[in-house]
Amino acid sequence: NQCLNKVSKRLLNMSYGDICLFHVLFYITTADTVTQKKVVEVGGNVTLSCLLTGSYDILQVTWQKKNTRENENLATYSVHKGVTVVETYRGRLNFTRLSLNDTAITLWRVRIQDDGCYKCLFNTYPDGAIPQDTCLTLLVFVCVSEQLRGSLHYVVSEGNLIATCSANAWPSPVISWIVPKNESEKTEVVTHPNGTVSVISKLCVNSTTSLAGQSLICRVQHMEEERYYMLMSSWLQDFVLAYLQPQFWMREITGSRLQRKRRDKCLCGGEGERERILL
The missing domain is CATH 2.60.40.10 (Immunoglobulins)
Structure with a gap:
């Protein structure tokens, strides 16, 4: 091995x-x-x-x-x-x-x-x-390339955005956000039967227009390792998910999707339709 x-x-x-x-x-x-x-x-x-x-x-x-x-x-x-x-x-x-x-x-x-x-x-x-x-x-400890499991997904509804960043490891990973301004954030911690811990952090941005041309970055820290997941916003309000290599800050674009929902208003902590893009 x-x-x-x-x-x-x-x-x-x-x-x-x-x-x-x-x-x-x-x-x-x-x-x-x-x-x-x-x-x-x-x-x-x-x-x-x-x-x-x-x-x-x-x-x-x-x-x-x-x-x-x-x-x-x-x-x-x-x-x-x-x-x-x-x-x-x-x-x-x-x-x-x-x-x-x-x-x-x-x-x-x-x-x-x-x-x-x-x-x-x-x-x-x-x-x-x-x-x-x-x-x-x-x-x-973690072999980062193999075992630290992190993901970032988001949903946009009527100009509002909820970004969810999660990670699973042991000891408990730490999630923080690098954002242009203070936004509403909620964190949930789940302990699994095998002893590993999942941390789920949700960031709610009430107006995506404030993110035009900017980025949201989720930072996952575990022991001596870090991972960065980024949600980039274009001027056209299209969002692109990327994984950043911390040592070189290289961008690996994994996909782009514009989520438009008409039926439910996106509220922090409220019910709404959610679609996931896993990194």
Whole structure:
């Protein structure tokens, strides 16, 4: 896989900008402070481990996922009771090293939601609980030419225009408009089951005559990458969609269409006919 090879080379140089979407980087810090780096695809598997050095009488080891409000129990292991995995993780998580002082769990079919810090809790006697953290910092970057999905479409009705710019990625992309003057804007954020986020931004221009000879530019930002989508207005009120290469600001004209609607008045947030041109 060419993109995965590119990821590996970049990791060796400690550069993250070209890691593909749905390839994740885990920083794993074990109890002896040794840091490991692993690359795994979302949907792949990852093993987390903790080591408690020293002489302790360990009765049980518990794995938890650290959350904002309270830690979430995942699984426990003891010599007397064996392995217990909470129901929500059964079939996707299990112990892969059954040793009380040197413990490991494996997560199968990794999800974006698995991002975060994990705690292995060594319950000892008579010292009590000894916690150790294993942090997974999940970084999902974009191969821009392949995975960052952006689009711009518009509709014109009785001299009014609604332009809609959208993008899908993870972490959440950021959309902003470069416009000749302040216009009404509404933004919607949708989180999908796979963890990716769609951002939809609608810009309403109440009079297209104010755009004569000018342009609307939608800027999509994600991590260290940017994309620009432009809606150009001619003096004849014809609109042309273009994608701008940010490094050269080259225009790739993808189509031109004049939308004329007679039945519904185009109002910000109102109902109206919409046709799409996807970039």
